[in-house]
Amino acid sequence: MNSIELISIIVFFLGLYGLLTNRNIVKTIVFASMMEVGIIMFWLSIGFTEGMVAPIVASMFEVDNYQVYISDPLPQALMITAIVIGISITAIKTIMFITLYRKFKTTDWDIAKIKSKEVSKEAIQKG
């Protein structure tokens, strides 16, 4: 396990701490995207040693002689899809927050919870 893996795990847990301690909805969205970058960095740094190059192979000569110095292509292919999914999920989170703000006029998780309970109680009483 190298130092980059350790740093990315620490960043992931910094994001988790931010998620747990903030009541502001927008801040939790920001910390969720921070955790995502930590995960991507962890995947890319698995099995990395200093001086590795990109997995673009022009000839079999390169493969035979420099195979040790080519970085692992599989996590990179997975992480490109993860990044695009991450943006679209961030967009959905923000748009859901905006609809919630329009309804309850708050940016706080606790107040939003209380207000949504009130709304559901009123709906039950009305039948």
Added chain:
Amino acid sequence: MTTTIMSFWLFCNIFVLFQKKLLSMILWLFLSSIIASLGFLFLGSPDVAMAEATASAFVTIIFIVCFENFFGIKNLQNFIEEENSKTRENIFKKIILPAFVVLCTFALFMNFLPQAPQDTYLKNLYILRASTDVGGQNVVGAIYLGYRVYDTIFEALLLLIAVVAVVHLSHFDGVYKKDGKQSEVKNNAISLFTVRIVAPITVLFGIYLIANGAITAGGGFQGGLAVASFFICRFLIFDIYDIPIKKVNKLEDTIFVAVVIMASLMVFHGFFGEIPPNYLPIAQNIYLFIMNLLIGIKVACGFTILLYRYVAIERN
């Protein structure tokens, strides 16, 4: 070198944690993402670095445009959390319990990490066989268009679902009216330089990335993101809202179907022989180019719609 960048990245993330104002928090997150993309480049993965750099710019634009329109820029600067009384229970709830949970999960996580060196069987297999099995020189592109094409299909589906969700949740059917908010920057030298010189070069760079995705670093996702940034730049500076959203959405749907058909042709043909099937090099290159082009157009359409709808929320 890599360790230095990583420590900068760590400090940026710690700064994000201690910011109180929302705007500075978003800007610190943007800085940390940019440094992370530099780190990806030094980790030997230029494809992911390009995608992350554009992605961080997109997320920052979404946050700032959306909240600036919604709360106003003055409120955004002072958008501090609602005051809470500092009782003992609150300190326990806010610091001690979360820190305990985080430390416990951290310890568990560290315990499950393997200490043995990484198994390089799959890596060697992909590097050896990618150029003959799928074609091209970029092994990353060969993996996400050949060996693991199901991942790409589901990623495209998820982007489509995100666009549908955003379009559905931001009700906007009326005619767009200009409110003249952006008119102050219209004749600014920097904005003119951006739109007339930088943005066309960005589009050209995006097309280059899509066309050469099989040979060098790049591909459909990165090129599509670069092309989409042109439309966003044009809208933010000149306030032009002339893109027919419904038609673009329909185009995206059609292209998604085309991606599925193209990929399933390759995969189902492979059921009778090898997976992936051994085609002629010219057929392989045509397949890679068409897939990159389709994915590029699809990603560009999707992200253009996403940001246009975001701005449309306020103008409703």
